[in-house]
Amino acid sequence: MTWLITGGAGYIGAHVTRAMAAAGKSVVALDDLSAGVPERLPADVPLVRGSTLDGDLLTRVVAEHGVTGVVHLAARKQVAESVAEPTRYYRENVGGLATLLDAVAAAGVRRLVFSSSAAVYGDPEVGLITEDTPCAPVNPYGETKLAGEWLVRAAGAAHGISTVCLRYFNVAGAAAPELADTGVFNIVPMVFDRLTRDEAPRIFGDDYPTPDGTCVRDYIHVADLAEAHLEAARRLDAGEVAGDLTLNIGRGEGVSVRELITVIGEVTGDRRPPLVEGRRPGDAPRAVASAERAAEALGWRARRGVREMVASAWEGWRLHHAG
Template structure:
């Protein structure tokens, strides 16, 4: 097997590339480097600079490297940006996937792992979200991920491609400091950024119907997420993934935003109380995964806790941005 990882130099992609390479899989990365960092990749993983929107490049890469499976992570992923630029999100996330799947089918590649998101569920209003919970995304980003799942399954059925769709919950942490998230778009680096600028963390709303009034989320360590991709790829490689499979990737445990900020304060030593601001539109009170199907179908369960996520992310923050 040779696996192509699109978005392979990104925060999540580089973790997946490293986990698969360390497990003995043959991998190469495709990345346009709009957000990717080549230095994140292990030296043994080749990097092709380019986009999944470039069908001719994909054909050449598939042929030259004899690709037999694809892990597709390349996508735009900021909710607010998707609201402001919906056509860009549909063009890149869905259009890029159309081009990629056409090339996959044309090359006779029979295995495909798709990076999806818990954003496909929207605000389901249930204690635990299972894969059978109805999908009702509330922003263009989530819509493109749900449309992507539909497209992946349809192409799989039409062309005999075995597929796995992984619905990520909230990703945090780093397997090594140099692999840490360098963006300031998710809650953990957003709090780090505030503290580094000598400002109090912000919490958006403390009047939700939850134990402490703040939103409750399921946080997953990026190293656990990378291992889930490895498990999905190996299931497909072993022939146990005929047809399609969709699984949640989370810990199955909820942590409130206030609770997470408290852990960040303990790890960083900056325990100043957070500022409470108005709710943000579209924030669900609770979004926690049922992880049972991932355990049953992939033999995978998360092994790392929230403190380990925060400690590893803080180490990466200090490396990239200084203390």
């Protein structure tokens, strides 16, 4: 049994690829390398360069590698960019998924793990977000992830594909320095980038209805996230998932942006106070997961804390930005 991992050379994708390969699963990665880095992958994992919008390529890859399951991570994922370029996000995130599902269904592949997001929930006024919390995304990125879930479930029902949708909360950290996030889009590398350039970190809005006025998020170590994918694949391979399953992947603990910057200052030794700027479009005040259903369905819980996320990410940042 071989698993195709789309976006497999990306930050999250490479962690998933390595975790699954280390567990003895046969894997093949597909990535257009717009954000992926081939060197992140183990030497014995095949890498196919290409897009999920290329149906002919997907058909060939599935056939040539004997693919029996798919982990679909390839997508654009920046909130502000999605607000500025909504048609691009729908085309690549939803259109690419539809093309992939056509190839999967035609080849008789019956297992799929879909990379979703807490952005599907929008701005719910609840202490902990459960999988039953109504979905009301507040930006095009979240809309495309929710539409993706709908599409996955519909295709699964139509073609007998067992599916697991994993709703990620905020991902940080690195399992090894060489796997660290090299993009400057998520909050931890964004702060690192500012400090490296001898500039103060930025906070986008301190007037949210939260204890310290900054956004509150549930941060999860990328290695924990990779283990959740591995457990989902194992359950699908074992036939323990019938139909569709949707799970939050988080720690169940909220950390504000200001608190996170404090931890970053402690880890890096650069404790300069942050600059406060205006809110970014599309940011929700609070998003913290209830991950109990993932524990019940997969036997999975996050094991790593925020300080470990920051310390491992900092080690990777220094490797990639030496000098």
